[in-house]
Amino acid sequence: MPASAQIPRNKSARRTEIRRENERLILDAAERVFAEAGFGGATMQLIADLAGLPKANLHYYFPTKEALYRRVVRNIFEIWLDAASTFDGAEDPATGIGGYIDAKMEISRRHPHGSKVWAAEVMQGAPVIQDYLETTLKDWTDGRIRVIQGWIDQGRMAPVNPRHLLYMLWATTQHYADFGHQIETLNHGAPLTERQWAEAKASVKAIILRGIGAA
Amino acid sequence: MPASAQIPRNKSARRTEIRRENERLILDAAERVFAEAGFGGATMQLIADLAGLPKANLHYYFPTKEALYRRVVRNIFEIWLDAASTFDGAEDPATGIGGYIDAKMEISRRHPHGSKVWAAEVMQGAPVIQDYLETTLKDWTDGRIRVIQGWIDQGRMAPVNPRHLLYMLWATTQHYADFGHQIETLNHGAPLTERQWAEAKASVKAIILRGIGAA
DNA sequence: TCGTTTTCTGACCGTATGGTCAAGTCACAG
DNA sequence: CTGTGACTTGACCATACGGTCAGAAAACGA
Numbered sequence: 001m002p003a004s005a006q007i008p009r010n011k012s013a014r015r016t017e018i019r020r021e022n023e024r025l026i027l028d029a030a031e032r033v034f035a036e037a038g039f040g041g042a043t044m045q046l047i048a049d050l051a052g053l054p055k056a057n058l059h060y061y062f063p064t065k066e067a068l069y070r071r072v073v074r075n076i077f078e079i080w081l082d083a084a085s086t087f088d089g090a091e092d093p094a095t096g097i098g099g100y101i102d103a104k105m106e107i108s109r110r111h112p113h114g115s116k117v118w119a120a121e122v123m124q125g126a127p128v129i130q131d132y133l134e135t136t137l138k139d140w141t142d143g144r145i146r147v148i149q150g151w152i153d154q155g156r157m158a159p160v161n162p163r164h165l166l167y168m169l170w171a172t173t174q175h176y177a178d179f180g181h182q183i184e185t186l187n188h189g190a191p192l193t194e195r196q197w198a199e200a201k202a203s204v205k206a207i208i209l210r211g212i213g214a215a
Numbered sequence: 216m217p218a219s220a221q222i223p224r225n226k227s228a229r230r231t232e233i234r235r236e237n238e239r240l241i242l243d244a245a246e247r248v249f250a251e252a253g254f255g256g257a258t259m260q261l262i263a264d265l266a267g268l269p270k271a272n273l274h275y276y277f278p279t280k281e282a283l284y285r286r287v288v289r290n291i292f293e294i295w296l297d298a299a300s301t302f303d304g305a306e307d308p309a310t311g312i313g314g315y316i317d318a319k320m321e322i323s324r325r326h327p328h329g330s331k332v333w334a335a336e337v338m339q340g341a342p343v344i345q346d347y348l349e350t351t352l353k354d355w356t357d358g359r360i361r362v363i364q365g366w367i368d369q370g371r372m373a374p375v376n377p378r379h380l381l382y383m384l385w386a387t388t389q390h391y392a393d394f395g396h397q398i399e400t401l402n403h404g405a406p407l408t409e410r411q412w413a414e415a416k417a418s419v420k421a422i423i424l425r426g427i428g429a430a
Numbered sequence: 431t432c433g434t435t436t437t438c439t440g441a442c443c444g445t446a447t448g449g450t451c452a453a454g455t456c457a458c459a460g
Numbered sequence: 461c462t463g464t465g466a467c468t469t470g471a472c473c474a475t476a477c478g479g480t481c482a483g484a485a486a487a488c489g490a
């Protein structure tokens with residue numbers, strides 16, 4: 001049993017690995033470039049350089065610039081939807097909404113590029129993900145509105161408009177990603193520290209939870 | 216005194232008029248195209264078509280695409296700063312912050328394109344207006360934080376972090392412009408009605424003012 | 431080792447875009 | 461009416477970009 005042999009568990013494990021690794025490199029680079037330059041301002045050459053691959057290689061894995069962009073947007077949308085689960089298990093608004101704020105703030109912190117790509121896509125009229133807005137997002141929103149309305153009916157929180165509450169949650173949490181550069185500039189040009197992120201989360205939760213009478 | 220004479224108050228009033236009118240046409244078209252396609256995706260040809268002028272004429276009034284873009288961004292920044300005045304005259308937080316919310320919501324409604332251009336610019340790291348962030352915006356922010364801190368010290372509102380309160384105000388109000396398309400999609404594809412805008416404003420004010428203990 | 435399939439890549443192409451220019455047209459002062 | 465200078469515009473140019481392709485290299489199964 002020679003130790004030199006590469007352990008190909010199943011057939012062509014190495015090739016699968018290569019493919020996965022390169023797609024990862026390309027998607028990471030693309031997310032960043034799309035975020036920093038927008039779809040129109042991004043160039044395949046720049047993405048290729050950042051990924052450390054020749055441009056032609058990008059077109060081997062992703063046929064067109066738009067296909068690559070689609071994948072980037074879909075990825076962030078899925079991350080975004082995952083955070084939604086926080087909402088579901090909760091019994092009371094303080095836990096459910098507080099947890100949702102924490103989860104979305106964490107996404108803003110961990111995936112600032114993806115967040116910006118999503119924002120830019122929506123701002124430009126969602127040419128690529130309009131169907132997601134009309135189906136998945138709409139269903140999710142309607143469901144969450146029902147949950148909030150339930151809390152209101154049970155007297156667990158003030159009778160606010162659930163839809164606008166949701167918009168406020170989205171706006172406030174995403175702001176820390178999308179306008180991160182502005183926040184950084186107003187923070188003497190330095191990124192928020194661990195402590196400052198905690199302060200931000202606490203502030204947002206404090207104002208909103210008290211604002212809906214669930215503090 | 217022949218009535219036919221064009222009343223040129225000062226010299227070459229007609230030419231001044233032509234220039235002003237054309238710059239207006241170009242800036243309006245540019246604001247919209249930059250908002251819908253981003254700086255990189257916008258083309259001078261598209262802006263020219265929308266303005267109803269030949270492309271070469273755009274370059275007569277604005278030497279480069281970037282110069283045109285600069286003007287668009289500066290314009291929205293000035294509108295944005297004007298709304299800030301609402302903050303100043305107020306004695307108590309309910310009036311000051313409530314008025315600021317109204318003013319910024321109104322800007323989101325009246326200038327959705329400009330708002331998006333501004334957002335995209337900041338998201339991309341503010342390559343054009345970085346100096347504004349570091350000077351004007353920073354000064355304004357510091358001043359307003361002092362005002363809010365004053366209210367807190369006087370016991371007129373809860374001791375929230377003034378900076379994060381400001382961020383929340385910006386985020387929430389701009390959301391109605393920047394994510395207007397998403398909001399419209401979730402509103403059965405229709406723009407918000409007069410009544411719905413009023414509801415939005417009222418909801419935002421209710422939650423925030425109660426959230427800071429100024430309701 | 432050998433043939434097959436997948437991955438890699440430099441060179442190339444057609445097009446679209448920002449910008450230029452020279453020859454016009456028009457406003458207007460004298 | 462005429463000269464001057466501001467405005468207009470179709471035609472043009474250089475460049476950059478998305479995308480293609482043919483052939484080399486590497487991985488793989490037998």
